[in-house]
Amino acid sequence: MNPKFGLLKKDYRISRNMFLTWGAAVILALIGGIALSAYWSQPAGTLPVIILIGLLHFIFAPVFMLGLLNIEAKTQLWLYTPRRGIELIFSKFAVIFTYQLILQMVLTIYTAINLFWFGRQVYDQIGMRLFLEAIILLNILILLFGFYLNSWLTFLWTVYHSMKNVAKLVRWITVIGIVIAYNMVESLLLSATPLRDFLFQYQINVVSDASLSYQDQQWRAVLEPAQIPVIPLLWYLLLFTILVTAAARLLERKVEV
Amino acid sequence: MVLELNNISKKYGKNQALKHVHLSFETGKIYGLLGPNGSGKSTMLKLITGLVFPDEGTVTLNGEQVTRKTIEKVAYLTELDMFYDAFSVGETVEYVASQFADFNREKASLLLTELRLEASQKVRSLSKGNRGRLKLVTTLARDAEVILLDEPFSGLDPMVRDSIVKSLLKYIDFEHQVLIIATHEINEIEPLLDEAIAIYHGTMIGRESVESLREEEGQSVLQWFKQLAIKQEEGAQ
Amino acid sequence: MGEEFQASKPIYMQIVDKIISEIAQGKQLPGDKLPSVREMAVQMGVNPNTIQRTYTELERMQIVESRRGQGTFVSENKALMEELGRNMQEEIMENFIRKMEEIGVTRDQLVVLLQSYLGEGK
Known part of the structure; x- marks a missing residue:
């Protein structure tokens, strides 16, 4: 077996139960959403469920990564291989990516069912084309954001575990310090108007703002377009690369078993 | 194959695990790293495998400095009970086989049969003895230049020990491999060793050929070790 | 381990004694083939180099003879x-x-x- 495939298989295997648990919880929530909405005769009741589950998947990747990393941290058995740090990390990313894709697919189908069938009287009716466009963009956005957070989590985890010889408190302070420092630098840069103007120069429209309004004794779901700036997206992509590369290096050179 | 530790020091917090250790190993021999628990033996093996890094000094294998990648050439059996619990025996072997190009499947299946392990058994439900055996299978099945065993017998009953010793002797390729065994059970390991290396509080306090100890000094390794340790304690006072 | 050994005497000599006593007891007959070094090491649970020394010593004592490519045999010298x-x-x-x-x-x-x-x- 190819070593990369071996890694993938291992990562899939050790996370399977975690995924099945999460998946079952999500499906229960979705079914519960329809059931309750039907019971109260308020079909728009599924919108909060969609939004909530959708939001939850912004943090799915980092939460899952933390779970996986902590399984490994018990033994650090994953480091007992000649694979490069980047391979070790991407193997986990790949497994989480497929999990997230499956979950988002389920949520997408659920949304479609609500929009076009279960809640068609109360949801703003948009065309199939627009829906597809919006939902694909939204899905990509959730994935991108999730993996951006994931790169931070992975980086911070490796920082924490690189300092095996240091007191726990100091390790935590370092990790939290890095986050605070980055955010301060970021907001400082954004406070400069010319830079902000440059960053937000290019925008794409996405139907992503959904809200509820109450009319004629019934909740209605309203869908509105929102805008996403392009340049920051590129910046985050770069940051993702930097963080993952740094994490891989730390994993190879600093994290001890 | 030449494996060398040059002036190695390693600290864990305030605890000095190893102090200025110089050592070299060559192919075809069985070495015993002997010393009480916590004397630095495990740290030494991890340094050789590239799983920890020295604070001072260098570890080299065939002249090249040891890195994470060195594990390609070094088969290391940890003293800890470490497995992916979700795996079966077969999946464990498959995983190790996928990671190491030198993994010898034929050896692995012979070893599995001899040590009476079933591929379908869940690692989680194995007895301690069988977990010890499984670790040994995945380590010995590799045609690696260096084989490191950390306390391979600890906590195992005499029957299991016996089967492990026999597998060791049967499957080590003395022409191409070196075997280094770290243990505090000196008497049990003595008949297996070519050379004994005494480690005490992170320092190497002695190194001798086992048979010449007996021939020239009339001492067993344990007697020799105790004498060295006493001398070391006296010197420290 | 396969065998228990005394503390002060070299292990290879203890195995020499053991083999000689087996020959004297008739467990090994003149002309019998001894196990290979590796087999003997596994049987006794000792280092193969030790067995190598045992066999060399036995050969020096003319108790066994090694035949090229065939192995080590108990001497037929009555x-x-x-x-x-x-x-x-x-x-x-x-x-x-x-x-x-x-x-x-x-x-x-x-x-x-x-x-x-x-x-x-x-």
Whole structure:
């Protein structure tokens, strides 16, 4: 077996139960959403469920990564291989990516069912084309954001575990310090108007703002377009690369078993 | 194959695990790293495998400095009970086989049969003895230049020990491999060793050929070790 | 481990003794093939280099001979084998007498004691 495939298989295997648990919880929530909405005769009741589950998947990747990393941290058995740090990390990313894709697919189908069938009287009716466009963009956005957070989590985890010889408190302070420092630098840069103007120069429209309004004794779901700036997206992509590369290096050179 | 530790020091917090250790190993021999628990033996093996890094000094294998990648050439059996619990025996072997190009499947299946392990058994439900055996299978099945065993017998009953010793002797390729065994059970390991290396509080306090100890000094390794340790304690006072 | 060894004597010599005693007891007959070094090491639970030394020593004592490409065989030299048996008898006897003398039994007493012991044994 190819070593990369071996890694993938291992990562899939050790996370399977975690995924099945999460998946079952999500499906229960979705079914519960329809059931309750039907019971109260308020079909728009599924919108909060969609939004909530959708939001939850912004943090799915980092939460899952933390779970996986902590399984490994018990033994650090994953480091007992000649694979490069980047391979070790991407193997986990790949497994989480497929999990997230499956979950988002389920949520997408659920949304479609609500929009076009279960809640068609109360949801703003948009065309199939627009829906597809919006939902694909939204899905990509959730994935991108999730993996951006994931790169931070992975980086911070490796920082924490690189300092095996240091007191726990100091390790935590370092990790939290890095986050605070980055955010301060970021907001400082954004406070400069010319830079902000440059960053937000290019925008794409996405139907992503959904809200509820109450009319004629019934909740209605309203869908509105929102805008996403392009340049920051590129910046985050770069940051993702930097963080993952740094994490891989730390994993190879600093994290001890 | 030449494996060398040059002036190695390693600290864990305030605890000095190893102090200025110089050592070299060559192919075809069985070495015993002997010393009480916590004397630095495990740290030494991890340094050789590239799983920890020295604070001072260098570890080299065939002249090249040891890195994470060195594990390609070094088969290391940890003293800890470490497995992916979700795996079966077969999946464990498959995983190790996928990671190491030198993994010898034929050896692995012979070893599995001899040590009476079933591929379908869940690692989680194995007895301690069988977990010890499984670790040994995945380590010995590799045609690696260096084989490191950390306390391979600890906590195992005499029957299991016996089967492990026999597998060791049967499957080590003395022409191409070196075997280094770290243990505090000196008497049990003595008949297996070519050379004994005494480690005490992170320092190497002695190194001798086992048979010449007996021939020239009339001492067993344990007697020799105790004498060295006493001398070391006296010197420290 | 396969075997227990005394603390002070080299292990290879202890195995030499063991093999000689097996030959004297007739467990290994002249012309028999000894296990290979590796097999013997596995059997005894000792380092193969130790067995190598054992075999070299046995060869030096002319108790075994190694035939190129075939292995190590117990010598077929009858006279030598008989001498080996006698040597062992002598060694055991010497040990016995020395120990009896150590606890104050004279040689004359020893003969009487032995006769009466063996007599009772019947």
